[in-house]
Amino acid sequence: MPGELSLKVGRKHAEEVRRAMIRNCVYDRSRKILAEGEAVFIPVLHSPKPEELVGLEGISFDVVNYQLEAIEGHPKDLQETLKGKIPQELSSTIPRSYDLVGDIVILEFLPPELAPYKREIGDALLRLTPSAKTALLKTGKVEGEYRVPQLEVIAGEGKFETIHMEYGVRLKVDLSKAYFSPRLGFERYRVSASVSEGETVVDMFAGVGPFSILIASKTKARVFAIDINPDAVRLLQENIRMNRLQGEVLPACEDVRKAAGRMRDTADHVIMNLPSTSLEFLDTAAEILKKEGGIIHIYMFAPEEPMTCAEKSFRGIADKLFGQYEILTVRVVKAVAPKRWQVALDVRARKK
Numbered sequence: 001m002p003g004e005l006s007l008k009v010g011r012k013h014a015e016e017v018r019r020a021m022i023r024n025c026v027y028d029r030s031r032k033i034l035a036e037g038e039a040v041f042i043p044v045l046h047s048p049k050p051e052e053l054v055g056l057e058g059i060s061f062d063v064v065n066y067q068l069e070a071i072e073g074h075p076k077d078l079q080e081t082l083k084g085k086i087p088q089e090l091s092s093t094i095p096r097s098y099d100l101v102g103d104i105v106i107l108e109f110l111p112p113e114l115a116p117y118k119r120e121i122g123d124a125l126l127r128l129t130p131s132a133k134t135a136l137l138k139t140g141k142v143e144g145e146y147r148v149p150q151l152e153v154i155a156g157e158g159k160f161e162t163i164h165m166e167y168g169v170r171l172k173v174d175l176s177k178a179y180f181s182p183r184l185g186f187e188r189y190r191v192s193a194s195v196s197e198g199e200t201v202v203d204m205f206a207g208v209g210p211f212s213i214l215i216a217s218k219t220k221a222r223v224f225a226i227d228i229n230p231d232a233v234r235l236l237q238e239n240i241r242m243n244r245l246q247g248e249v250l251p252a253c254e255d256v257r258k259a260a261g262r263m264r265d266t267a268d269h270v271i272m273n274l275p276s277t278s279l280e281f282l283d284t285a286a287e288i289l290k291k292e293g294g295i296i297h298i299y300m301f302a303p304e305e306p307m308t309c310a311e312k313s314f315r316g317i318a319d320k321l322f323g324q325y326e327i328l329t330v331r332v333v334k335a336v337a338p339k340r341w342q343v344a345l346d347v348r349a350r351k352k
Ligand SMILES: C[S@@+](CC[C@H](N)C(=O)[O-])C[C@H]1O[C@@H](n2cnc3c(N)ncnc32)[C@H](O)[C@@H]1O
Pocket: 145, 146, 147, 178, 179, 180, 181, 184, 204, 205, 206, 207, 208, 209, 210, 211, 226, 227, 228, 229, 232, 254, 255, 256, 257, 273, 274, 275
């Protein structure tokens, strides 16, 4: 019975696990936590996936079916929150997932038949996530050079700026001016964990700095953070000031192709998070990479059989640019549209 799932964890780690479940939208707010002897039962909506358990390594727990007391009047999900507010025949079309960025809740997509009910849906999202002050609806594709989405306020205060917490770092974002997605949180964690002390990183499409800031907060590394969007770089600069960093982040508002000359042969890691056109910049990444080689973390969009497809597209260009290269990881990050995925590749490469 998925509705009755809980995580049974020792008292000592219960708070840490509870926070991780909330952060990853796995926590079931409609049921109460229960402490029984040394064990604590934490209500969850589903059995957590590996990426939802990052940071909990070494903590043991069991996923169990356990009857926990319901919290009166607190709905479990959006469907339940909207009961009686929209026609019954449309309830199966209600989206099941949403994003939480700081205190802003974002709905990625609304089926056209639900458009007349968007205010009710916005109010329901705010009721479901009590920490949220504004509900936004994505109304168009992420487009243009700055990759900023079109968003509409559907409930609440109507703001776009907030502070988002991710793996211990604070990120100021303005969703109307610069790209930010909380769904890449695990990717940022994964990449940051691969950087060692003393290394140089070039974050070619840094945005407000989530990769750069996390890396420099965890490791004494030097990170060049480049973005062409002045609003993104202004926020990135604020984020550098707002976080305690072990390493240093050097921001620049520039087209990365122009900035590359200054960073030639310097990087141990190059991060290429511009999945729509990243392959067009692979020659720039090669220029930036150290002569003895380094690791490229590249993101791409790919259709069906996304891992095979992304690897093939990468090889098509990499064969001409690199003397040697080895694909270390291929990973599907998220679905971005029907039959379209974002894929991550980590590649150890050495230029010709
Ligand atoms: C998909 S966003 C990624 C932002 C960030 N890495 C993150 O994870 O939130 C891509 C970013 O690349 C920037 N960009 C696009 N073309 C660029 C270029 N030629 N040089 C530098 N930055 C560029 C955009 O302004 C945008 O902020």
